[in-house]
Amino acid sequence: MAGQIVSIFTNKGGVGKTTTTLSLSDRLAMEGVKTLLIDCDAQCNATSTMTGKKPNNNLTDIFSGTKTADECTHAIRENLYCIPNIEQLSEIEPLIISKGHDGLMHMRNNLSDYCRNNFDITIIDCPPNFGIFVINALFCSDLAIIPTEAGSKNSIEGLFAAEKFIKEINEMRNTDLQLFKILTTKLDGRTNIGRDYLEKVNAKFPDHVFKTYIRACVDFQYAENMNKTIFQTAPKSSGAKSYTEAAKEIIELLELRKC
Numbered sequence: 001m002a003g004q005i006v007s008i009f010t011n012k013g014g015v016g017k018t019t020t021t022l023s024l025s026d027r028l029a030m031e032g033v034k035t036l037l038i039d040c041d042a043q044c045n046a047t048s049t050m051t052g053k054k055p056n057n058n059l060t061d062i063f064s065g066t067k068t069a070d071e072c073t074h075a076i077r078e079n080l081y082c083i084p085n086i087e088q089l090s091e092i093e094p095l096i097i098s099k100g101h102d103g104l105m106h107m108r109n110n111l112s113d114y115c116r117n118n119f120d121i122t123i124i125d126c127p128p129n130f131g132i133f134v135i136n137a138l139f140c141s142d143l144a145i146i147p148t149e150a151g152s153k154n155s156i157e158g159l160f161a162a163e164k165f166i167k168e169i170n171e172m173r174n175t176d177l178q179l180f181k182i183l184t185t186k187l188d189g190r191t192n193i194g195r196d197y198l199e200k201v202n203a204k205f206p207d208h209v210f211k212t213y214i215r216a217c218v219d220f221q222y223a224e225n226m227n228k229t230i231f232q233t234a235p236k237s238s239g240a241k242s243y244t245e246a247a248k249e250i251i252e253l254l255e256l257r258k259c
Contacts, residue, residue: 003116004254006180007141009126009134011165012158015149016185018045019220019230020243021125026229027247028121029080033256036073036119038111039085040137041127047084049227050076055084062110063092069114081119083111089133096132103132105173107140115140120256130165138169143180150187150197150213159205179205181253183246184213212245 008021018041025037039046039059047055051074061067062083072083096103115122124137138144146162149155159182169177182205188194202209217239223230230240250256 003119003121004143004256005112005115005122005124005141006143006145007124007126007134007137008145008147009124009137010146010148010155010158010162011128011130012149012152012155013128015147015152015155015158016214016220017128017147018125019224020145020147020183020185020214021046021123022049022229023231023239023243024247024250025080025123026231027243028123028250028256029078030231031247031251032079033251034079034081034118034120036081036083036115036122038083038115038122038124038137040089040107040124040133042085042087042090042133043127044085044087045224046125047082047086049224049229050074050082051084052227054086059083059085060089060092063089063096063106069111093132096136104135105139107136108174112140121250121254130161135169138166138177139172139174141174141177143178145181145183146179147183147185148201150184150216151191151193152197156197156201156204159201163205179208181210181249182208183210186216187213188216210246210249212242212249214242214246215239217242 008017025035029035057067057072062072074082076082126134126137148159166179184198215238217237219230219234219237219239223233
């Protein structure tokens with residue numbers, strides 16, 4: 001099932017959303033899956049890691065109507081591509097809102113066919129809210145992955161809010177959007193809190209939880225500080241192994257082909 005578009009989103013910050021986007025994208029590409037990462041977050045953290053600079057030809061240009069998706073796609077390394085972003089994305093939010101329905105559908109109208117026709121999977125890093133750019137990303141997507149921080153009461157509340165938001169998107173326009181999987185991050189399996197949290201998430205969302213969970217690992221912080229993915233800085237770490245297993249789950253579940 002090629003050409004899938006997957007948004008990674010939650011309204012809670014600090015749960016590993018961008019780390020998940022970067023790690024899954026990098027690992028899927030390493031597994032031979034032609035992968036496009038779209039940075040839809042005006043904080044541009046995924047862009048910093050992918051391109052290391054403030055790039056010309058970016059998602060803001062696509063929203064502004066000055067560039068096409070093809071013009072804004074940057075080759076990063078084998079099988080890995082990125083449509084980066086710049087902080088000025090937030091400045092054009094009033095322009096997008098002024099366009100009403102067409103503004104909400106901008107990514108769907110200008111990116112969906114391009115992504116499906118040119119990549120095995122597209123992963124969108126969304127901002128940590130339910131705002132105009134998240135709505136754009138979800139209207140463009142087939143599936144949603146929601147990261148959740150193990151042991152956080154606020155994070156599990158965020159799961160229910162995100163699930164509700166997906167249903168609202170279904171009712172508004174995109175009836176094809178589905179909750180794909182919930183990914184538990186920052187889990188310390190040695191603690192009762194961590195184990196209890198994992199059990200609770202599986203009980204409440206029995207068909208929508210990755211078998212793999214992401215272990216708490218200091219190597220993620222080192223990678224972030226160096227603007228690299230964990231596979232570039234600590235490929236043998238427990239964190240890298242966790243995202244490798246999660247990527248393999250995605251490949252199997254979506255029947256992605258390998259180059």
